[in-house]
Amino acid sequence: MNGESLRLPDELQQPLQRFYEYLRSEKGLSLYTRQNYQQQLMHMAAYLADNGVMCWQQLDSAWVRQLAAKGMRDGIKASSLATRLSALRSFLDFLVLRGDLTANPAKGVSAPKKKRPLPKNLDVDEVAQLLEVNEDDPLAIRDRAMMELMYGAGLRLAEMVSVNVRDIHLGLGEIRVIGKGNKERKVPFSGQAVIWVKKWMAVRGQLAHQDEPALFVSSRGGRISHRNVQKRMSEWGMKQSVASHISPHKLRHSFATHILESSHNLRAVQELLGHENISTTQIYTHLDFQHLAQAYDQAHPRAKKKRKS
Incomplete structure (x- = not known):
């Protein structure tokens, strides 16, 4: 230098x-x-x-x-x-x-765009394997409820941690969340997510402080932390012998990918994920295309690799 x-x-x-x-x-x-x-x-x-x-x-x-x-x-x-x-x-x-220069000549020059990595997701069988948690311990019930809700509603980690009891409407199958930019949206959830949130609500009082508004609490009775959720989900992935590393983001990505593969409705996925711009959601079309391309390679007569006789 x-x-x-x-x-x-x-x-x-x-x-x-x-x-x-x-x-x-x-x-x-x-x-x-x-x-x-x-x-x-x-x-x-x-x-x-x-x-x-x-x-x-x-x-x-x-x-x-x-x-x-x-x-x-x-x-x-x-x-x-x-x-x-x-x-x-x-x-x-x-x-x-x-005053040494009249204008900045670098203002109009931008760097090449970084390649955006495709989000990693679990396949349906891996999700099923992860969610086969049937223990009666309140913490295990809480953890399955969190994982079912994150996969069932596609929530961000911060959104799920910030959910309060009053934000859940089990009868309507609806949850109110505050997303990025402090924007509120309502997200539907049903099936196993509703069942396990009900089970958690039945035992939540064993852990939560009396005046605690948070839906999900830690063993100490207060609102659960981001780090605690990440740690618990990672531990459940290992305990359930899932090959992929489990994280809250991966469950959200899996939700988006599986919904898009089934519905092919990008606009609906955008609304469910709470993306402000459709371009953010379009990354999942690459995943969907990979899925379609693989199916094509396996099924089309002219795309199949010749088998050795």
């Missing part, structure tokens, strides 16, 4: 040093964050100097795109490249603030 800084022209180096001091004294950023900014900016400044850029006023959007292209050629991950360009935008904003 020191060698690189010595090779930089003063017109590139000195504004960088002023920016690092600005991050320390005025922005109050941690040493780790400042070092990360410095590392990213030095990589770019060294490349610019090697290619004849002697001062930041020479930088335009074409140079910024070239920096992004170099990062891609070097095999930098999309997330790391986004971090690098973000550091550059912040630095150039600083130069605009000081």
Whole structure:
């Protein structure tokens, strides 16, 4: 790093040093964050100097795109490249603030989009295996009720933890939840989810404090924590010998995938999951397509692999 800084022209180096001091004294950023900014900016400044850029006023959007292209050629991950360009935008904003630049040439240049990983889900048999919990212990009844409700209604972990007793309407098969952005929605649930929530309600008083509003409580009587739910579901996955790791998110993903496979109604799945934008829900169409493609490969006469005679 020191060698690189010595090779930089003063017109590139000195504004960088002023920016690092600005991050320390005025922005109050941690040493780790400042070092990360410095590392990213030095990589770019060294490349610019090697290619004849002697001062930041020479930088335009074409140079910024070239920096992004170099990062891609070097095999930098999309997330790391986004971090690098973000550091550059912040630095150039600083130069605009000081009056050294009239505009930020990095504003219109975005990093390539990160590949969005497909959510992992359980197949129907794995869900059935997980939910074969028939113990009489109140904690086991609570845990099955939580898992049945999460899979039966597609709730987020935070939504389920925040549900109060008054939010459940067993007769209507309806639950009121507060989702992201503090938005309220009503979600239907039925079948085993209703049965096991009723069983839990019958024994809940053995654990819950008298004035506790939460539907699901811990062994100490208060509202159950996110971490406790994650831990218990993981333990049940191992206890029930399910091959996949069990998590609240995986049950929600399984709910969405299974509903979409059966109904092919993306808009309904969007409403049930509480997604504001349909684009968020569309990730499940990729899972559904994988399912359809596999069925095609297995069933279509011209797609079947020839068997060895």
